Amino acid sequence: MPDINVDEELEIKAYYAGHVLGAGMFQIKVGSESVVYTGDYNMTPDRHLGYSDIRVHIYATTIRDSKRCRERDFLKKVHETVERGGKVLIPVFALGRAPELCILLETFWERMNLKAPICFSTGLTEKANHYYKLFITWTNQKIRKTFVQRNMFEFKHIKAFDRSYADNPGPMVVFATPGMLHAGQSLQIFKKWAGNEKNMVIMPGYCVQGTVGHKILNGQKKLEIEGRATLDVKLQVEYMSFSAHADAKEAKKMEFLKDKIEQEFSNIGCYMPANGETTSVVTNPSVPVDISLNLLKREMALGGPLPDAKRPRTMHGTLIMKDNSLRLVSPEQALKELGFGEHQLRFTCRVQLHDPHSDTDTLGRICTHLKSVLKSYSIQHVPDGTVIVESIVIKVTSSAEEPNLKVILLSWSYQDEELGSFLSTLLKKGLPS
Template identity: 50%
Template sequence: MTYPTKALAPLMLEDYRKVMVDRRGEEELFSSDQIVECMKKVTAVDLRQTVQVDEDLQIRAYYAGHVIGAAMFYAKVGDAEMVYTGDYNMTPDRHLGAAQIDRLRLDLLITESTYATTIRDSRYAREREFLKAVHKCVSCGGKVLIPTFALGRAQELCILLEDYWERMNLQVPIYFSAGLTIQANAYYKMLISWTSQKIKDTYSKHNAFDFKNVQKFERSMINAPGPCVLFATPGMISGGFSLEVFKQWAVSENNLVTLPGYCVAGTIGHKLMSDKRAKVDLDANTRIDVRCQVHQLAFSPHTDSKGIMDLVNFLAPKHVILVHGEKHKMASLKEKIHSEFGIQCYDPANNETICISSTHYVNAEASDTFIRSCLSPNFTFQKCSSADACNSTTIGKSLMRMVQVEDERVSEGVFVVEKGKKPKIVHKDELLLMLEEQKHDTMNGTF
């Protein structure tokens, strides 16, 4: 993994453990001590650093955008080459750049397909819509809940709101829920080299992650009077603090819940996005009367359909496997990739095995006879009287008749692999001699 991921992973894993065990009471899959021991085994890599893992395996990380530290990984085993993208974003945003990768010769590309059929509108239009909805809510005295994950979208939207608050001279408080988001933001302040070019260019004057208008939120403030904006995790309202706040704020028509990213089916966020019903079942025994406004905005850090197609077109792999998507949308993208690029594409189900053939390159010697045949010219001559056809020279009014000469040499060799010997390319006439010798040796061996 990359150095930022190595720094942030223990925080993310410990937060997950606390949510699942301490808050939900579920079985502990791993302990805090096991997280520490796990991280001791991690080897961090720099971007574009080629790492020879063993005699056969070579890997290299490429910048993926998405969240700080995210990387696509190139892997080469023998002659087989592939890229596994993980989550990535092909367009830059306010705090991160776009994914960057070399043009590689790939047998296989494994790409995420979260937004397999979605093409997003311009970032600026989405930002205007978001700011308009938030400003309208707080101007009327309402509270805005932004369920978001601690890494990425919280920082992206905070930068956007911070700039807007300064321009509009708004005094309404913006809050981070205590815990992971604040810890993660501290790392963002230190990892400027992984951020967008604009943030790097202005770093000497101002750290974009020093949010002047953002404060820490305490649980006791949930029902405090007055407008505010709150970033709370997790992003899909699947539990945790965002669900706790949602239960309290969803019953008021003055309040707003804005969902900035993708929500998995079955989560409260997904139910709000797909149904927008007046009542939502939180569990088998709890139903909540949703009266607040609900806005869905496409601020997801995943690339859209156009980004996926652009990457496939750029890398031009021999095969593509789609993962991390919805089945019917993946099937549509699969057909599009095959029809537009002629590339074999797969969308396997979980636990399904796919076998991909790869190209094998072999170092081979060439026989002297084959090399001489390559050096022998094969001229063809063509008489022409047209100045246009042969670029003839006209002297006065007379046309010099010219001869066009082309070398159409084609060397035909035979690739021979004999047991215990190095592979070799021989001339076809040599092969007949070799076969005769083998036949003679075989006959001698039978007497």
């Protein structure tokens, strides 16, 4: 199936699920993260449908028997019941396992030359044929190849069921809906046939708790149907899983699998929520950011006097998001690109130190000391009595009460906060003698 690219980041891909006709599963990918949304899916090919084509692994131990063994057992039980003159009821859902079981019985009846009638609930065969013709590309390769010469769903031995057939003597096989015996034609036929030991009901799928199907599978022999008289269940009850779901049923084996995944992939979270439970999966996606070369050079120059450059450091800049990309640039470059005016935010700091020299000489000594420490910076001693480093302005005044006590005034812009803090700490340690 084709990929759907919603935009540059969002991609949706549909996969064939193999559960029933038209069943699909979806992978949604955003950047480097993806999630698979699916209902039921089947990893084993059927007689009429292929298997799921998504690249997933079902690690849990297989619960159901192999497909051929199940089919052989199913045909054997139906054949034995028909041979002894009994009737077989197979409750199904119209577009679920019913078409597959019909193809199976049709082939077996043809091979064995059996005469017992096989019936399907009125309307369901027509409905199934209509949808399978409409969505022939969803069926497996064998069905598609033979469809032009022979429609596999136009059965020779299977005919539409009439209500009066339920009272006919002799053997018979009937597919009727719904699949859980909770209402409808399948329940009506079951009530008529339940009292005869020769008869059999084969439940080919899962039954919800509280339904008649669930009760008889659990061995209940007396049923109160629709709040009326009690029904004695004497017919044989068989459960044969033709479920179109991925195998994985036992909680202990799922826990075992979860432990194995966590042992092998310690950096990947593995979750096993119960039915109805909500789980939040935390991801740590990497977000690529392009850095301006000028900004990088400036930050690397700062690395000299600052703590060990090998340690992670904060990088100051302006983050620009444009055309689904991120760039970290210097504030000056950002202002220029965005057409904004600059607003200055400055910090001031006073540092006191004892120095017997004049204010001018003290300022000169400060300039010399800074040049020896900040070798990669441009340091200017301006005639107006200030020292300038980047945006940092340094002035010196004497205390009126104590001439040897110098007050050093530092002022810097927000952009040079890190350098300003460094110089403040440096001058508090005093000047070299």
